[in-house]
Amino acid sequence: MELSKLPLVLLLILNIHSEHCTEIPKAKVSIKPDQHVFRGETVTLRCDIDGDGATSWKYNWYKDGLDNVFSELQEHIFSPVTESDAGKYSCYGTEREGSRNSQLSDAVTLTVSDPKAEVRVSPQKWLSEGDPVTLICEVNGSSTGWTFSWYTVVSDYSGHYQLLSDSSRGAGGNYTVSSAALKHTGVYVCRAETDTPVIYTTFSNTQPLWVTAVIVSSGVFPPVSLIISPSRTQHFTSVSLSLSCKDQGNSDKWRVRRYTNSGQVEDCSSSLWSSKTRGSTCTNSYTSTADTGVYWCQSESGENYHPVNITVHSGVILESPVHPVTEGDTLTLRCLYPYSTPPNLRADFYKDGSLIQNQTTEMIISAVSKSHEGFYYCKHPERGESLKSWISVTGEISQISVLHTLSSVLTVCPYLLVTVVLIFKCYRMRVTSVEEEETSV
Known part of the structure; x- marks a missing residue:
């Protein structure tokens, strides 16, 4: 009876017994490129037998301690590897022309995982206009060997993501905005891929960025305001809550959107959280803690403004x-x-x-x-x-500060003008004097 047909338990017993026989070689399993790989990669299992004089072996592969041999090749290739290929592998060899048999190898574990993209923000998700911010995308903790794409979430329920026009700027894993603007308000996701072999991750977790306006002078305001009634950021449960987007012109071109604590992006007019919608106004007649989230106004062209964090508490x-x-x-x-x-x-x-x-x-x-x-x-x-x-x-x-600055400049201007005139006159007198001297010579 061939040893490869023996139950794995008997092979283990023979393996223990043969440890005292130094002339019996031992099989060894190696895995390339690594013992921990991603779904879709090509993985090679190789069985090597140590020992002199053995030139031709027949190989027997075992998985997860099962008795059946699933391969008799020295190298077994998974292309592409899947999650079902994960497990503990061991091999055993017998000489094709001889009587020697190797010891059973130590088991080596192959782990196959689904590549997952994760996005985080540095330094923080709440920003003021002009602040720098960086979105960082990694695949299972690493950014090497991957190409990244960046999207904004249009609708979480329909899985609609819009590729950023400058997505290639973040191909290395970092998408950096040196000076945040109101238009950068939104919810972002990333996705990664490799060329050889072709592997795609699913879309990452959502990462919001909230950019608030900075008032720098009187009369300068954002293009739209989110009006909340009652006018506060914290609200009771089981009460009515109204939100509307107001601008200087036609407010109907705006819509109210929200990002909940569960990571959902919702539109007032197409979701269940609002019981009444009229133009750019949404009314929730019976609030709950699930209504906690960030609310903002979005224009017809997709620009986001005026995020407000609203909490509902009992x-x-x-x-x-x-x-x-x-x-x-x-x-x-x-x-x-x-x-x-x-x-x-x-x-x-x-x-x-x-x-x-x-x-x-x-x-x-x-x-x-x-x-x-x-x-x-x-x-x-x-x-x-x-x-x-x-x-x-x-x-x-303040306007007083501006007027004070202007008056200071106007006060200094006459002195500057007189100084320039005097310098010019001195220069003309010097030139005239030199010309007279040359004429007399």
């Missing part, structure tokens, strides 16, 4: 402004509870985890500065605490 909420607060303005915060009359609670107020005011029905900062920017929340000893809300503070160049 308990205590913090009443805070929707829009960034301008330096010098007054900021008022309140702690509200849906089951008390009036809803205002006497509570403690925190900024970035530190207590800043205790036992008050409202916290007022009369002149806001950039130092007041941060995460705020309120806490009641019996009702609990609210979620955290980010309060953004934006600077504004």
Whole structure:
């Protein structure tokens, strides 16, 4: 009976017994290109027998400890390899012209995984106009050997992704925006591929970027505003919530969209979360915690503006402004509870985890500065605490400062003019003097 026909258990017994016989060679399994590969690659299993004098062997391959031999070649190739090919492989050899038999090799594990693309952002997903940001795409923790493509999510439910016009700029795995603009607001995904062999990943996880406007002078505003009623970022459950996009002209060209905590991108007019839609206005008559997410306005051409983070909570909420607060303005915060009359609670107020005011029905900062920017929340000893809300503070160049700068320039201009005239006169006098001297000679 051939040894290759013996049950694998008996071969293991013979293997242990032959360890004391130094003249019996041992088989060894090698896997190329690696023991851990991606689905779609070409993988080669090779069985080598150590020992002098053995020139021709018959090879027997075993997988996962099973008794049956699935191959008798020295090299067994998977092209392409699939997840079902993963397992523990061992081999055994017998001389074709001789009586020697090798020891059974040690088992070597082949792992086959589906290549997964993952995207992350650096330094953060919430940005102000002009901030730099980089989207980083990797396949199972590595960016080498892959070519990357970048997309924005048009509709998550239909799996509709739009390839970025400058997607090739991020082919190396990093898609960098040196100066973020309002139009960069959106939800991004990446995908990777290789040429040899041809392997594609699925689309990555979604990664949002939210770019907020910076007001730099009086009268300068984004092209559209997201109006929220009630006008706050935190809301109770089981109440009505209305959102609308307003601009200086025809507001019907805008639509309200949202990105939920579950990673879904939804359109107000085509989803179930809004019970009423009219033009650019969406009304949700019965809110739930699933309505928590980022809401924004999108134009007909697909540009995104004015993202606002909205949370829906069943308990205590913090009443805070929707829009960034301008330096010098007054900021008022309140702690509200849906089951008390009036809803205002006497509570403690925190900024970035530190207590800043205790036992008050409202916290007022009369002149806001950039130092007041941060995460705020309120806490009641019996009702609990609210979620955290980010309060953004934006600077504004006042008209007085502009007029002061202009007046300073106008004040200096006469002196500059007189100086230029004097220099010119001196130059003309010097030239005239030189010409007279040459004439007299």
